[in-house]
Amino acid sequence: MRRWLLVWLLPFLQLPAWAESCGEPALAIHQIQGAAAQSPYVGQQVTVEGVVTYSATGAGELRGVFLQSADHQQDDNPTTSEALFVHSPAPLSAPGRRLRLTGQVQEYHGLTELTRVQRPTDCGLAPLPTATTIAWPPADGAEALEGMRVQLASPLVVIDQYDLGRYGSLTLAPDRQPIPTQILPPGPRAQTLYRHQQRQRLLLDDGRLQRHPRPLPYPPGGLSEHQTLRTGTTVDQLAGVLDYRFDHWRLHPERPPVFRPTAARPAPPAPPEGHQLRVVAFNLGNYFPYRAAAGQPRESSRGAASARQWQRQQQRLVSTIQALAPDVLALTELASDGYGPGSAPAILAQALGAQWRFVRSPDDGHDAIRVGLLYRSDRVDVVDAPMTVDLAGSRPALVQTLRPLIGQHSSRLPPIRLVVTHFKSKGCGRARGADQDQGDGQGCYAARRNRQAEQLVEALTEAPPGTGTLILGDLNSYARETPLGRLANAGYRDLLNPPGQSGWRYSYRFRGRLGTLDYGLADQTLLPHVQAARTWAINADEPSILGYQHQRFGDRVAAGQPWRSSDHDPVVIDLGTPFTAFD
Structure with a gap:
């Protein structure tokens, strides 16, 4: 016992x-x-x-x-x-x-x-x-600080919010980051910059592994129409535990950091003095009118997945366009659904007003999406029939000459040959041979985009005397990549990234890096009439979870507001009497 x-x-x-x-x-x-x-x-x-x-x-x-x-x-x-x-x-x-x-x-x-x-x-x-006070990134790397209490000596800025809704984290860095080939030619230097940018990144995490956290940990007070979290937002008083997992350095804060918006949401760019015509190029982010009948499958996997999503998308896109007050719209990612009363261009033109017309392309190609051209009939008149340019088996480019009008009289602007194009994307699906990623920073299908630039140049060699040419659209190429170089060599000036410009522009954000995919390129005849070329930063800087597709947050942008109407920013080009800004 x-x-x-x-x-x-x-x-x-x-x-x-x-x-x-x-x-x-x-x-x-x-x-x-x-x-x-x-x-x-x-x-x-x-x-x-x-x-x-x-x-x-x-x-x-x-x-x-x-x-x-x-x-x-x-x-x-x-x-x-x-x-x-x-x-x-x-x-x-x-x-x-x-x-x-x-x-x-x-x-x-x-x-x-x-x-x-x-x-x-x-x-x-x-x-x-x-807590150890550190600069970020530490000069000798962060390995010797793994798991330790740290406080950052200087604030960082938000460069990406893609994982905010998925995992409750934000990507921070000392400064906003350009796509390397936005500022450097493709090759070793661009790849070196990419690796340097990766070392500068720090994820502001929330100490959780939960998907789709409720509520969101950032910003304090929650995400809404009036409290967004744009890239470039300064984050101060960062202190917590430094962690490394899933290939990223992370900070789990001990106390809430302080978010300081560095710039308010911008107003639409005002036309300059003497402006006569405004042209807007806009990637609509898969504009597919929702028509699914009860019990029937959707016609496409793109665009709005429900009537509610379609309503949000339509309201925001129309609000964006009306706020910019364009005379001509060069559009990409329109549904390839013909030109009947229920087609994408017809529905959009009707929503914009009775004065709007659309151009019927003779060939929209075989892709689910196409390019499109809409114009105000009281501001411009069409000249001759439209034509298309086949681009290496991808979406055909649409070419239409327009004559600007001032009331019932011709303006001082020359006739304008508008070219709307959408080059092959960088996605690697089905890429083979030269179309595979060559490791130079241009991604997949760079060879095809080069051929498309060459085909466009060859098709545009002969223009009527006195006619200016303006190439518009999503080229899926950043400013220093080869297709832009080939177009520049043919005499087409990049209006967003002119030679000698300080800094860099952007219309798109990909994994926390910014650059221009959307362009306006003018020939020498039109160039003296270009008064201004800008983007309206309403989409690339905004959190993607505010987009119309998101079930939880899509309604947090009120009807009539443009924010996150697409994933691309619109390009705004103002034309007028001869001007010297781009000479």
């Missing part, structure tokens, strides 16, 4: 021994981390003791805590981190508590952590280790 009682009591008699072990020798955290990217103790069982600095063991959270050595237990080696992540599905301890435990060292997607935790012992209250 006594022997059985002793066996039964043995585990309980040992409990005080574990508590008494607090403060006894343990393997230092900086020894586990080591000076290399991978721990020298991978696969080994170790006992550590440190202060909990951040706990994320709740439902949907990281399932663990960050443990850091107390200030007096840290070494003087700047190449070793003094903290690590302890993975545990069960609660361990709260921040400001000293914790001792045994676990196995492993590397998880580049993060050194302890797992298979045994004998966790709360050793009582302890002061939090001092």
